[in-house]
Amino acid sequence: MKKFLAFTMAAALTLSLAACGGGSGSGSSATSGSDASSSGTSTASGAAFKLGGTGPLTGSASIYGLAAQRGAQIAVDEINAQGGDIQFELKYEDDVNDPEKAVNAYNALKSWGMQISLGSVTTQPGIATSSYNFADSIFALTPSASSPDVISGKDNVYQMCFSDPNQGTASAKYISEQKLGEKVFIIWKSDDNYSTGIKDKFVAEAETLGLNVVGNATFTTDSATDFTVQLNQAKQAGADLLFLPIYYDAASLILTQANAMGYAPKFFGVDGMDGILTVDGFDTSLAEGVMLLTPFNADAQDEATQNFVKAYQDKYGETPIQFAADAYDCVYAYKQALETAGCTPDMSASELNEKLKATFPTITFNGLTGDGAGITWDATGAVSKSPKGMVIQNGAYVGMD
Amino acid sequence: MDFLTLMDYLIRGLSLGSIYAIIALGYTMVYGIAKMLNFAHGDVIMVGAYACFFTMSGMSPMFEAGSVSAMVVPALAGVVLSMVVCTVLGVVIEGLAYKPLRQAPSLAVLITAIGVSYFLQNAALLLWSSSPKYFTPIVGSGQLRVGPLSISYVTLVAIVACVIIMVCLTMFTGKTKMGKAMRAVSEDKGAAQLMGINVNRTISMTFAIGSALAAIAGVLLCSAYPTLTPTTGSMPGIKAFTAAVFGGIGSIPGALLGGLLLGIIEIFASAYISTQLSTAVVFGVLIVVLLVKPAGLLGKTVREKV
Numbered sequence: 030m031k032k033f034l035a036f037t038m039a040a041a042l043t044l045s046l047a048a049c050g051g052g053s054g055s056g057s058s059a060t061s062g063s064d065a066s067s068s069g070t071s072t073a074s075g076a077a078f079k080l081g082g083t084g085p086l087t088g089s090a091s092i093y094g095l096a097a098q099r100g101a102q103i104a105v106d107e108i109n110a111q112g113g114d115i116q117f118e119l120k121y122e123d124d125v126n127d128p129e130k131a132v133n134a135y136n137a138l139k140s141w142g143m144q145i146s147l148g149s150v151t152t153q154p155g156i157a158t159s160s161y162n163f164a165d166s167i168f169a170l171t172p173s174a175s176s177p178d179v180i181s182g183k184d185n186v187y188q189m190c191f192s193d194p195n196q197g198t199a200s201a202k203y204i205s206e207q208k209l210g211e212k213v214f215i216i217w218k219s220d221d222n223y224s225t226g227i228k229d230k231f232v233a234e235a236e237t238l239g240l241n242v243v244g245n246a247t248f249t250t251d252s253a254t255d256f257t258v259q260l261n262q263a264k265q266a267g268a269d270l271l272f273l274p275i276y277y278d279a280a281s282l283i284l285t286q287a288n289a290m291g292y293a294p295k296f297f298g299v300d301g302m303d304g305i306l307t308v309d310g311f312d313t314s315l316a317e318g319v320m321l322l323t324p325f326n327a328d329a330q331d332e333a334t335q336n337f338v339k340a341y342q343d344k345y346g347e348t349p350i351q352f353a354a355d356a357y358d359c360v361y362a363y364k365q366a367l368e369t370a371g372c373t374p375d376m377s378a379s380e381l382n383e384k385l386k387a388t389f390p391t392i393t394f395n396g397l398t399g400d401g402a403g404i405t406w407d408a409t410g411a412v413s414k415s416p417k418g419m420v421i422q423n424g425a426y427v428g429m430d
Numbered sequence: 431m432d433f434l435t436l437m438d439y440l441i442r443g444l445s446l447g448s449i450y451a452i453i454a455l456g457y458t459m460v461y462g463i464a465k466m467l468n469f470a471h472g473d474v475i476m477v478g479a480y481a482c483f484f485t486m487s488g489m490s491p492m493f494e495a496g497s498v499s500a501m502v503v504p505a506l507a508g509v510v511l512s513m514v515v516c517t518v519l520g521v522v523i524e525g526l527a528y529k530p531l532r533q534a535p536s537l538a539v540l541i542t543a544i545g546v547s548y549f550l551q552n553a554a555l556l557l558w559s560s561s562p563k564y565f566t567p568i569v570g571s572g573q574l575r576v577g578p579l580s581i582s583y584v585t586l587v588a589i590v591a592c593v594i595i596m597v598c599l600t601m602f603t604g605k606t607k608m609g610k611a612m613r614a615v616s617e618d619k620g621a622a623q624l625m626g627i628n629v630n631r632t633i634s635m636t637f638a639i640g641s642a643l644a645a646i647a648g649v650l651l652c653s654a655y656p657t658l659t660p661t662t663g664s665m666p667g668i669k670a671f672t673a674a675v676f677g678g679i680g681s682i683p684g685a686l687l688g689g690l691l692l693g694i695i696e697i698f699a700s701a702y703i704s705t706q707l708s709t710a711v712v713f714g715v716l717i718v719v720l721l722v723k724p725a726g727l728l729g730k731t732v733r734e735k736v
Contacts, residue, residue: 089560282657
């Protein structure tokens with residue numbers, strides 16, 4: 030028995046050592062990889078602010094990480110090409126949407142000399158890295174980690190995206206103001222923080238506004254195939270508007286099955302619905318009339334958006350999603366804040382941290398996301414901007430107002 | 431709840447259950463003969479669905495839209511090609527990953543199967559990225575209407591396919607020489623070898639059949655629930671494994687029965703108990719059944735395991 034125990038301990042020790050070795054090994058290879066890819070584009074003339082971020086560049090959430098990295102890269106390239114006082118050197122490390130790997134990635138960026146941070150792209154890694162940002166006094170502005178847990182209690186972590194609960198509140202207000210539905214039914218995903226957070230706030234706000242929520246039904250990752258029961262319940266409750274605070278992959282199934290049932294209420298989604306038109310082979314006529322609240326619209330006619338979309342398409346061959354626009358805005362917001370505060374690249378991370386903490390709540394930033402009124406932040410790091418109501422017509426987003 | 435709604439839910443349950451059943455048939459086939467749980471089965475399904483998706487989307491521009499050949503030829507080619515791809519894949523996996531472990535303890539094989547499953551998922555992520563593809567149903571998205579009820583063509587095809595496959599498998603293992611060899615191998619590998627049966631070839635053959643079934647399952651799964659991602663196969667795979675255990679693993683009719691029951695219980699549980707608890711109810715029923723009948727529903731009564 031003793032021998033067996035000793036053996037197990039030895040094995041466990043070897044394994045843990047191997048795991049450490051593996052971790053640092055993959056970290057360094059990722060570093061050299063992104064070095065190679067970014068060296069040609071983002072090295073600035075002379076001194077530049079070292080800007081770092083983590084995101085899922087591989088794995089199942091890689092569409093979000095890659096979009097953010099690419100959006101930020103375009104902004105950095107544009108700024109560096111203009112050759113002003115503010116120059117950036119951008120580096121993204123892969124976190125595979127895993128909080129532990131995100132901390133490794135964060136540490137790699139720290140030893141690279143990161144002065145300001147783009148936080149993490151997704152929520153779970155964002156919660157992990159933001160506490161390090163706080164402890165190390167490295168300022169962070171995350172493009173898209175949307176949980177309130179990312180910023181709460183950390184005075185130097187800011188968000189470019191809406192927090193999840195705000196999307197719920199904003200959706201309820203929008204539906205009620207525009208009188209889109211009399212009876213609302215919610216289908217939400219109970220094993221997903223994002224979905225649960227939005228739904229809870231939506232229900233609370235609907236109550237204060239007198240919006241009639243006739244029921245709700247859930248699904249989980251395990252049961253995300255058949256939605257006929259949920260749709261039937263909505264139909265029997267007489268709902269004329271279905272609120273879907275979920276991601277577009279499940280939403281595409283819901284639209285298909287509702288169509289097969291001959292049930293045609295209005296569908297209203299949030300930013301997770303963004304992307305439904307990009308699903309390969311999806312019959313976009315099923316999404317006709319679907320409404321969603323999203324801060325970014327790739328079909329918007331303003332010049333800034335069109336230039337960004339064109340640059341993105343030329344470089345990466347696809348239409349940017351909201352995550353790319355958020356990251357693009359992050360870099361420009363940094364530029365504005367650094368200029369306002371009079372920062373220079375020779376300052377240390379903690380000096381920049383103090384300056385940016387004082388500056389961010391005072392600036393009004395105009396970017397791709399948010400409307401003409403501009404984007405502002407309060408001292409907790411939460412963003413304030415107006416979401417845009419979009420409706421899908423002829424296979425494209427069209428502004429609702 | 432009125433009778434019509436009940437019938438409607440029953441049809442939904444059958445539709446979901448027939449997909450589980452068709453996956454479970456592949457699981458049970460491989461388990462019954464090779465005595466190993468091939469956890470990569472769900473991911474072979476995913477590969478089959480991708481093969482069919484790419485064949486269909488590649489071929490459909492070649493035909494006039496709306497013509498009969500445009501509806502039939504790409505779908506047929508997709509199914510056949512995905513069966514070929516999966517059969518080859520299944521045999522290759524068996525040869526590379528499982529054959530060297532023939533004498534190893536079954537735990538090692540099980541872990542290897544989990545490894546293969548993750549390998550396939552991540553290879554698919556690398557090749558086809560995580561963004562979902564929308565699968566065009568092979569038999570059209572139409573519905574057969576019987577009075578106020580409607581049943582989709584995919585469901586009909588899935589149920590018919592299940593029954594045909596079940597009958598064919600039962601006949602194959604019962605009547606043909608290869609099938610008899612399979613049963614012999616499943617009962618006693620050593621004795622079978624002494625009788626002149628090539629054990630390795632028999633097991634490879636089992637994998638070939640199991641993987642071809644996986645291809646059919648993949649195509650039907652994605653025809654019924656059309657969002658295709660690299661993890662599409664894993665959850666239905668696990669549910670189907672549950673269904674196979676439910677019906678009695680190793681028993682071919684048991685897999686069909688288990689799959690159908692699992693689908694019906696899942697839909698009824700979410701309709702009449704709670705959408706939040708549906709999965710819990712399904713597995714609760716499984717636990718009760720296994721407590722009462724540890725070998726599964728048909729595990730004991732069917733003495734002759736494949």
